[in-house]
Amino acid sequence: MSTSSFDPVLIEQLKKLQEKYAVMGQDLSSYLDGLLYSDYLTYWDYIHTDTLLSLQNPKTSFPDEQVFIMYHQITELYFKLILHETEQIAQREPLDEDFFLSRLGRINRYFKQLENSFDIMVDGMDKEQFLKYRMSLLPASGFQSAQYRLIEISSTSLINLMDEASRLQAKENDAIGQQMEKIYWRSGATELASGKKTLTLQQFEEKYLKTFANYAEQYRHKNLYQLYLQHFQNSPKADEIKAALREYDVVANVKWRLAHLRSAGRYLQKSPEDIKATGGTNWQKYLPPRFQRIMFFPALWTEEEKANWGRAAFER
Ligand code: HEM
Secondary structure, three states: OOOOOOHHHHHHHHHHHHHHHHOOOOOOOHHHHHHOOOOOHHHHHHHHHHHOOOOOOOOOOHHHHHEEEHHHHHHHHHHHHHHHHHHHHOOOOOHHHHHHHHHHHHHHHHHHHHHHHOOHHHHOHHHHHHHHHHHHHOOOOOOOOOHHHHHHHOOOOOOHHOOOOHHHHHOOOOOHHHHHHHHHHHHOEEOOOOOOHHHHHHHHHHHHHHHHHHHHHHOOOHHHHHHHHHOOOOOOOOHHHHHHHHHHHHHHHHHHHHHHHHHHHHOOOOOOOOOOOOOOOOOHHHEEEEEEEOOOOHHOOHHHHHHHHOHHHHOO
16 A cells, blocks of 8 residues: 555654654654554543442441442542642642632532532431441541541641641741641540540551641642732732632531531430540530631631631531
8 A cells, every 4th residue: 555545644643653752762663563452442441440349348237338438438539639639739830820710610619519419428328327337447537538638738838727726826937847736636636634645646647647747848838828828819810719719718618517517416416425436536526617717718718707617607
């Protein structure tokens, strides 16, 4: 067959391919051989469905434990999507407002999905089954989700993640190690009087504390809050950006937390004495957003809004 019977577009593509491979000192013909012998891509190889669907390994035979596992896994995948965006924003050079806004939009969409789907936990499991199989999961808890903590660290300065009393005394530029000491979830899982840490916290710290400290160092000037303060406070689209950041703060730190709290209320609230959490926190005092008052972007809220954090006004 003469080359003239080939589509000229194809010839052009071959030329470009040859140039591409030549730059790297590679022989195009050998790569074309590889193409000749390789199989067509399938959906299952690309998405790794078999691996994904093999990751549900319940500890008991209660059918609803599968719901519990899968919904946690779904959430972790959404957390990964969110981190994928905070990381892209941090790496972007130069970072412009359109990119910042479009990625914030994605983050807000992901978090809204998580908030809206939480009913799968609240209403979607038999209480009787839940209260039994949860005993086989001690002392594991969603508290130990590392990605959740990385999302927090890449979204704001560490000072805003300290427990409220420490936050008021600390300074923005204190050493990361010093700020990490007082991060709210460590205080929340430590008995105040004795200083004793829950086993859930001890194990979590052992596995991830160094990773978190390194990550916080890396994100000290590149977290979303700092990037906003450095680049966009007075930019032409400042209002739009402020609105997107406020939306993120509310969906992540009030609405998702309230949706999550409803699941604790549904399964663990029981008079006269509430059921203990698997992670051992005093969850009635720890989980409600109006107590920790974690906000990623404090400069964007008025004193009144801060005072009402996590109350009905934010539930809409
Ligand atoms: C019936 C469902 C659930 C119940 C009853 C529940 C209960 C709790 C409780 C009581 C805590 C406080 C820590 C402890 O002492 O264990 C907690 C923390 C947490 N849970 Fe859940 N949880 C549920 C589902 C989930 C799901 C699906 C996720 C998704 C990953 C999740 C993520 C978290 C996170 C990130 C924390 C830490 C929150 C913080 O530090 O402010 N939980 N959960």
